[in-house]
Amino acid sequence: NLNEEKRNLSLGGHVGFDSLPDQLVSKSVTQGFCFNILCVGETGIGKSTLMNTLFNTMFENEEASHYQNGVYLRPRTYDLQESNVHLKLTIVDTVGFGDQINKEDSYKPIVDYIDTQFENYLQEELKIKRSLFNYHDTRIHICLYFIAPTGHSLKSLDLVTMKKLDSKVNIIPIIAKADTISKSELHKFKIKIMSELVSNGVQIYQFPTDDEAVSEINASMNAHLPFAVVGSVEEVKVGNKTVRARQYPWGVVQVENESHCDFVKLREMLIRVNMEDLREQTHARHYELYRRCKLEEMGFKDTDPDSQPFSLQETYEAKRKEFLGDLQRKEEEMRQMFVNKVKETEAELKEKERELHDKFEQLKRMHQEEKRKVEEKRRDLEEEMNTFNRKKVAAETLSLSQPLKKDKDKKK
């Protein structure tokens, strides 16, 4: 009986299965890790610079134009290595976001992209012969939403977009270019943003507090959202150190100085503490939701009317057959339609041909008639000419013997 209660037994000595986590780690290090970041924010807000700052490297990037007709997503994949850990990092940029005069459809390409990555994974999962361990997972693990530092509140576009994304991806909102907001303004701004998100039911990613080791730091970080960040790849000498900073006439903003901005907090949370949790949440929550909705759409249920568990494979095969059958029928229909159309057109053409032929015949007849008439006229004319000539000759011979008849001469 599998439903027997579990018993806790004590061990008589060291067995050694406490090395399991190490084995797991060793395996995953060999496999390499994969992480996908989506950056959503208006053109020029600092997405590329922040990525460069976070990963301490210069990813290639051209400055985007403000005059794109719509939003399009640009994914770029990089292979990074730190110690012996390989990371396949994909950064997806939203080009043209926020530039159009009418932004009602701006969120659509983003949602479509996220769904497509889920769909690709689902397809792989449903294959008969699949290789999930080899599969390059392109599902978005984190969406960094860049909020413009107006100091007032969210923009209407921000609210609309985050509402469309919060059920599909982990969102961490950040305040970009935060070196234009003073401390007191920042405090009010953060409170206003969070209250707007809450009152509109937008679910952002919460750093997990269920794991004892990190619950404290995660809880305190949750209270600092949204992170106010400043990015820079330029280095400035401060004291006897060289740090990444922005140099202004009135002072130097240091990226890694926690009293200047929340960059360090973001890096800590995003990369050093919760990266794995983000991947897990994406797979266990967002992807599962997508999968369930998609399969329900296709007509799958967990149990059939007799409360027997459905075999996914059986149902899938049945659906496939149905689908193929549909396709074939449609093909037949179209072929039939095509054949009919061809027949129709043929008939029409034949009719037209006949008409033309008739017309041609008629014209030919008319032409022949005309020709005949003209011939007649010609003959008449010839006869007249002949008669006239004869008369002329007659007159001439007459005039030779009668030189005084001048009138007749003149008539020629």
Place this chain on the structure above:
Amino acid sequence: MDAIMLQEKLVERLLCPRVRTARQKEKQYVGFATLPNQVHRKSVKKGFDFTLMVAGESGMGKSTLVNSLFLTDLYKDRKLLNAEERINQTVEIIKHTVDIEEKGVKLKLTIVDTPGFGDAVNNNECWKPITDYIDQQFEQYFRDESGLNRKNIQDNRVHCCLYFIPPFGHGLRPVDVEFMKALHEKVNIIPLIAKADCLTPNEIKKLKDRIREEIDKFGIKVYQFPECDSDEDEEFKQLDKELKECTPFAVIGSNTVVEARGQRVRGRLYPWGIVEVENQSHCDFVKLRNMLIRSHMHDLKDVTCDVHYENYRAQCIQEMTSKLAQDNRMESPIPILPLSTPDVDTEKLIKMKDEELKRMQEMLNKMQQQMHDKEQ
């Protein structure tokens, strides 16, 4: 010479009459050299008025800048909308009028605000309420000017529009271009780079160059400072040149006073330093203030009256005459002056039609000729 001292000199010149003392001694003194003083006296008695429009997305610091410019608080009980409320927001026009006085000179200042501009998700034609407002003021003035009793005409025409460009992008955005193109022939536009304290000096230069390039490229006619007179001295000309090369002005505003370098100044306090609004190495606020208030306020009014308003008026009259010609009824109380010279456009049209007629006539002749030949 210090830039500020030069600016003061400039102001002095504009206020004091230029008296040619040398010539005075030669001829007998008539006395009309006091005219400028008389103008000055009368204008102080009459008082001045100025209407300034501010436009730009929410959160660009427009209200803060206006408060900093006029050293007063016009927006005490303002209520800002939430993101949710702004999704479908329409643009409103709100006027604040204040009477301020300085050294006996009275100024009736009207600030026209445009809350909601660019804040909705769909901003198609969001500038229409603004252009309509400007046209309405022109129309009102046109009626008043053509009326019988013109003693107390109120001039509500917009003399200047400060347009706030966000500093977060790489240059002008489509909504900026469309807005300026819709308004550049109705009002003097002065584009500004808002919240310039998020840009390093290099970034500011790059952005200014880019914006000037794009303004040229899109054919936007922003307000041009009038050319210097040729008899001004070199310093003045240099100052003027610097001013023109500095556009669009990168501004910072502040509602708070902070302590910096032992003085109390308007500024913004950061953990890494203090931004002083009136420090010329921090931003162009001083240049903007001097230009807008101390040297070019009257020129802005003149250009509005002589160029934008006159364009509107001429267009209005032409539309009326063409309508009347169709209606053939004298309804309008405004006396219609006959157009002395036909419009360039109508002339072109007439020419085109003439040529068409000629061509048709030729074709007809040709056809007639052919028929005639055939007959023969």
